[in-house]
Amino acid sequence: MKKLLILLTIMVMTILTGCGNQENAETASSETAAEQPAPEPAGPPTGMINGHFVADKDYSNLPTDPTIAVYDAYTLEERLAAGLPTQAPEVPHYFPPEGEKIAYLTFDDGPEGVITPKILDILKENGIKATFYVTGQSCEAHPEVLKRIFEEGHAIGHHSYNHQYKELYPDENNFLAQLVQTEAIIKNIIGVRPIMLRAPGGADNDFNKRYRPFLLSKGYIEHDWNSANNDAVRQNVPASELISTIKRTTGDFNPSAIILMHCCGGHMATADTLQQCIDIIKGKGYTFGVMSPMTPQPREERPAPPAPETPQAK
Numbered sequence: 001m002k003k004l005l006i007l008l009t010i011m012v013m014t015i016l017t018g019c020g021n022q023e024n025a026e027t028a029s030s031e032t033a034a035e036q037p038a039p040e041p042a043g044p045p046t047g048m049i050n051g052h053f054v055a056d057k058d059y060s061n062l063p064t065d066p067t068i069a070v071y072d073a074y075t076l077e078e079r080l081a082a083g084l085p086t087q088a089p090e091v092p093h094y095f096p097p098e099g100e101k102i103a104y105l106t107f108d109d110g111p112e113g114v115i116t117p118k119i120l121d122i123l124k125e126n127g128i129k130a131t132f133y134v135t136g137q138s139c140e141a142h143p144e145v146l147k148r149i150f151e152e153g154h155a156i157g158h159h160s161y162n163h164q165y166k167e168l169y170p171d172e173n174n175f176l177a178q179l180v181q182t183e184a185i186i187k188n189i190i191g192v193r194p195i196m197l198r199a200p201g202g203a204d205n206d207f208n209k210r211y212r213p214f215l216l217s218k219g220y221i222e223h224d225w226n227s228a229n230n231d232a233v234r235q236n237v238p239a240s241e242l243i244s245t246i247k248r249t250t251g252d253f254n255p256s257a258i259i260l261m262h263c264c265g266g267h268m269a270t271a272d273t274l275q276q277c278i279d280i281i282k283g284k285g286y287t288f289g290v291m292s293p294m295t296p297q298p299r300e301e302r303p304a305p306p307a308p309e310t311p312q313a314k
């Protein structure tokens with residue numbers, strides 16, 4: 001009987017100790033879990049989505065295809081609030097293979113309700129993607145056209161909120177404020193923000209030396225142009241002049257033609273002559289791309305090929 005009692009006592013103690021251990025183990029494992037950092041929130045989807053590209057939060061995933069439009073899932077204000085990097089991505093610039101040429105059709109000052117859709121129709125018929133540098137005011141007035149530009153795979157770039165030089169050019173902070181205002185409008189319509197930028201009037205004419213590095217540090221990449229149809233040099237430029245200017249300014253010399261045109265009111269002649277201009281540009285051997293972080297600056301030269309390796313001394 002005494003032996004049985006001792007045996008029972010041992011069994012009960014073993015069970016109790018075991019439970020105790022299990023309890024400790026559970027406590028220990030929940031303590032370990034508490035010490036581990038919480039998993040990062042998933043964030044918005046990135047990569048190729050419906051024919052355009054959304055950059056990662058550190059811009060580490062950008063495409064190398066010059067026909068793909070690149071956007072950012074975050075506005076500058078969202079990046080700052082989340083502690084994400086804001087510096088614009090630096091990637092190797094795209095130059096077509098020796099003997100080939102690429103043209104970037106760019107349309108400024110839209111979207112607009114009649115001329116921009118006509119331009120979009122022509123681009124669609126030709127299977128060409130282009131770039132639209134839009135103002136915030138125009139996006140507010142024609143959100144459905146902005147949406148169409150985006151959905152048809154074109155690139156969208158910034159072009160300020162109101163295009164008023166006297167507000168944009170005394171101070172780079174004024175310029176930035178218009179970009180911040182505009183990208184909130186754009187993101188509200190298409191769900192992403194542009195990172196490409198064209199300065200109203202052109203950076204060559206209007207930026208002082210502070211603007212470009214300041215805007216790059218906030219995530220905006222500016223491009224002027226090196227070709228044009230000169231549709232904005234004065235009112236009602238005749239069609240024949242637009243065509244001859246395209247012939248002249250695209251030249252046969254330029255492997256990367258960034259072509260300035262306008263798609264807002266008063267530029268119906270640009271839409272009317274677009275098919276002819278496309279035929280001329282194609283006839284010169286160009287293919288078509290969209291403005292992206294890979295696009296060289298207008299006067300950037302193709303880098304020299306690497307020097308041949310010198311034979312090793314024996």
Ligand SMILES: [Zn+2]
Nearest residue numbers: 108109200201
């Ligand atoms: Zn403009």
